[in-house]
Amino acid sequence: MRTTHVPPGRGQDHSGQGLDLPELAPPRWSRHSGTVAGASWLRIARRMPALVGQAAVLAWRSGPREVVTTVLFNLGSGAATAWALVATTAVLAELFAEVPTPERVTTALPALALLALALVARGGCGALAGRAQARLEPKVVLAAEQRLLRDAASVELRAFDDSEFHDHLFRSRTRGCDEAGILVRQTTDLLTGLVGIVAAAGVLSTLHPALVPLLLLAMVPQWWGAAASARMRYRMVLAFTEGSRRKHMLEQLLTARESAAEVRSFTMERRLLAEFDRVARRELDIHLGLATRQSVVRLAGAAAGGLVTAGVFAVLAVLLARGVVPIAVAGAAVVAVRVAQGALGNALHAMTRVYESGLYFSDFVAFQREARARLPRPGLAPAPSGFERIELRDVTFGYPSGEGPSLTDVNLTLRRGRTVALVGENGSGKSTLAKLLSGLYTPQRGSVLWDGTDLAGVDGVSLRERISVIAQDHTHWPLTARGNTVMSSAECPERFARATAAAQADSVVAEFRNGWETLLDKRFAHGVEPSGGQWQRLAAARSFYRGDDGDEVPLLIADEPTAAMDARAEHGFFTSVHSHARRTGATVVLITHRLASVRMADHIVVLDGGRVAAQGSHAELMAGNGLYRELWELQASAYRAPSVPKPRTP
Numbered sequence: 001m002r003t004t005h006v007p008p009g010r011g012q013d014h015s016g017q018g019l020d021l022p023e024l025a026p027p028r029w030s031r032h033s034g035t036v037a038g039a040s041w042l043r044i045a046r047r048m049p050a051l052v053g054q055a056a057v058l059a060w061r062s063g064p065r066e067v068v069t070t071v072l073f074n075l076g077s078g079a080a081t082a083w084a085l086v087a088t089t090a091v092l093a094e095l096f097a098e099v100p101t102p103e104r105v106t107t108a109l110p111a112l113a114l115l116a117l118a119l120v121a122r123g124g125c126g127a128l129a130g131r132a133q134a135r136l137e138p139k140v141v142l143a144a145e146q147r148l149l150r151d152a153a154s155v156e157l158r159a160f161d162d163s164e165f166h167d168h169l170f171r172s173r174t175r176g177c178d179e180a181g182i183l184v185r186q187t188t189d190l191l192t193g194l195v196g197i198v199a200a201a202g203v204l205s206t207l208h209p210a211l212v213p214l215l216l217l218a219m220v221p222q223w224w225g226a227a228a229s230a231r232m233r234y235r236m237v238l239a240f241t242e243g244s245r246r247k248h249m250l251e252q253l254l255t256a257r258e259s260a261a262e263v264r265s266f267t268m269e270r271r272l273l274a275e276f277d278r279v280a281r282r283e284l285d286i287h288l289g290l291a292t293r294q295s296v297v298r299l300a301g302a303a304a305g306g307l308v309t310a311g312v313f314a315v316l317a318v319l320l321a322r323g324v325v326p327i328a329v330a331g332a333a334v335v336a337v338r339v340a341q342g343a344l345g346n347a348l349h350a351m352t353r354v355y356e357s358g359l360y361f362s363d364f365v366a367f368q369r370e371a372r373a374r375l376p377r378p379g380l381a382p383a384p385s386g387f388e389r390i391e392l393r394d395v396t397f398g399y400p401s402g403e404g405p406s407l408t409d410v411n412l413t414l415r416r417g418r419t420v421a422l423v424g425e426n427g428s429g430k431s432t433l434a435k436l437l438s439g440l441y442t443p444q445r446g447s448v449l450w451d452g453t454d455l456a457g458v459d460g461v462s463l464r465e466r467i468s469v470i471a472q473d474h475t476h477w478p479l480t481a482r483g484n485t486v487m488s489s490a491e492c493p494e495r496f497a498r499a500t501a502a503a504q505a506d507s508v509v510a511e512f513r514n515g516w517e518t519l520l521d522k523r524f525a526h527g528v529e530p531s532g533g534q535w536q537r538l539a540a541a542r543s544f545y546r547g548d549d550g551d552e553v554p555l556l557i558a559d560e561p562t563a564a565m566d567a568r569a570e571h572g573f574f575t576s577v578h579s580h581a582r583r584t585g586a587t588v589v590l591i592t593h594r595l596a597s598v599r600m601a602d603h604i605v606v607l608d609g610g611r612v613a614a615q616g617s618h619a620e621l622m623a624g625n626g627l628y629r630e631l632w633e634l635q636a637s638a639y640r641a642p643s644v645p646k647p648r649t650p
């Protein structure tokens with residue numbers, strides 16, 4: 001089979017099935033996966049053992065007892081099938097013997113009893129193998145899910161800025177894990193079928209050797225039909241991954257609590273539904289087209305298979321007519337052919353499903369490979385426990401999906417125990433700088449150093465354990481108020497009381513019926529929903545509380561920590577931040593657009609277009625005639641002047 005490569009372009013579909021959604025560019029990985037989907041039979045056959053091997057490893061790790069039981073009972077079932085066929089031949093031989101009828105029946109009775117016993121044994125083995133198999137599958141799925149979640153949680157944050165990673169993760173999450181279970185089930189079904197075929201073919205070959213190859217030939221067209229239709233379906237899923245993700249996101253927007261209010265405020269219902277309709281219709285069209293093409297292929301395979309089977313029976317009739325085989329053997333051959341056909345049919349079905357599941361499972365394997373490549377470097381030294389000085393030397397950083405660098409040649413020094421404010425206009429790079437200081441990203445050029453130790457060379461987890469962050473878009477954890485404060489730190493009542501008082505979160509929680517044990521998620525019974533400002537106080541408490549080895553951490557980073565707070569709470573927060581820095585000796589990095597609060601900082605850094613435009617104390621920056629002074633005057637005048645001065649044009 002030919003492998004076609006269509007050059008990627010916006011909205012173009014590599015598989016020829018037409019994604020036809022212009023805003024969704026085909027992902028880069030799809031070209032590789034397209035090659036997989038368009039592989040020749042030879043290549044598929046070569047891939048099979050590896051896939052089955054991987055499934056076997058996964059199965060063995062998930063439930064070794066079930067694997068052994070399945071294999072043993074399947075072999076038992078095959079042996080019972082052979083035994084039943086031999087008994088059938090014996091029964092027919094007795095029944096067609098040239099003696100009076102009552103005598104024939106009597107002499108056939110022992111063989112009949114053996115036949116019944118063999119059938120019972122086969123049924124019993126099949127049932128026990130099925131039980132073991134049914135127990136194995138959920139274990140395999142669980143193991144795959146655990147693996148996936150572990151991988152997703154371990155990769156570097158940078159991976160989540162990459163659409164390629166999201167596509168792999170999505171396909172692995174939506175189909176890969178379940179397909180791991182199906183792959184294992186179908187592999188055992190394949191084994192069952194093959195054992196049945198070997199048993200039937202063995203008996204058949206003793207009846208007449210020509211029957212076996214004829215029988216196998218009968219199955220080839222059928223198998224081709226099923227395998228080709230499986231491959232069609234896989235290619236469709238592959239081509240529509242981006243569309244499925246889009247559909248999933250729209251479903252989320254229409255059904256999630258977080259977006260429910262805004263969907264209504266902006267009367268987005270119609271627009272979202274129309275968008276969903278457009279994507280879903282495209283998917284439906286592809287599905288319908290696929291169903292027709294699959295039916296045609298399957299029908300062609302089944303028709304050809306039927307013709308060849310008829311040929312097998314014709315050959316048997318000729319052998320009987322010429323007296324090559326006696327009537328009893330011909331009768332037994334018909335039974336054996338039917339048994340072998342059944343087993344072969346099951347095996348072929350399982351084989352095509354193994355192939356199809358194998359393709360999906362390869363997504364799971366590819367994701368594992370991708371996640372491994374994105375893991376932080378192993379064996380790094382733990383981060384220093386603290387610092388006297390944090391230095392940024394010639395730091396340049398751009399997001400993987402960004403257009404250009406978000407920070408360029410940044411040089412800064414932050415001293416222990418001081419409060420540093422980052423100011424600048426929207427998009428100037430403040431949050432990005434905070435993320436580099438938080439150890440969430442590492443710069444492409446330059447370095448971030450704690451007392452001369454380059455953070456790129458230290459273990460990220462141990463580093464982040466020493467840093468406390470209030471993110472601009474902090475998470476509303478569906479945990480209790482206590483859980484939202486303590487997070488992953490150890491419980492320490494004294495520090496808890498101090499942190500919650502400093503953040504004024506204690507007064508928020510005092511209003512909840514269950515106090516600190518109140519669940520902060522309205523989607524669950526007795527859950528409550530704090531207001532935006534109340535959430536920010538809890539986030540502040542979380543950052544004050546964060547501790548490493550029982551002490552508060554040496555670096556606290558707060559990105560727009562008071563945007564939703566009222567004036568009193570905001571003032572209280574900034575006062576607490578300064579006393580926290582004084583008491584613990586921690587360095588505090590503050591990002592805020594409220595310049596009145598910035599004034600209290602020991603050091604102010606002004607960012608403009610990803611570069612440090614100026615730095616110094618409030619007085620020093622006001623003495624200059626730069627961006628800081630302009631922004632300050634704009635804000636200050638809003639409080640005192642009857643008219644607002646016009647901002648200078650840049």
Ligand SMILES: Nc1ncnc2c1ncn2[C@@H]1O[C@H](COP(=O)(O)OP(=O)(O)OP(=O)(O)O)[C@@H](O)[C@H]1O
Pocket residue numbers: 161399400401402403406424425426427428429430431432433472
């Ligand atoms: N995850 C991301 N992927 C790609 N680009 C990003 C990402 N986050 C930020 N950027 C880009 O980096 C630049 C700096 O953004 P950043 O969030 O650091 O600005 P900021 O100064 O904090 O802005 P604001 O005051 O609006 O919060 C912007 O051009 C933004 O588009």
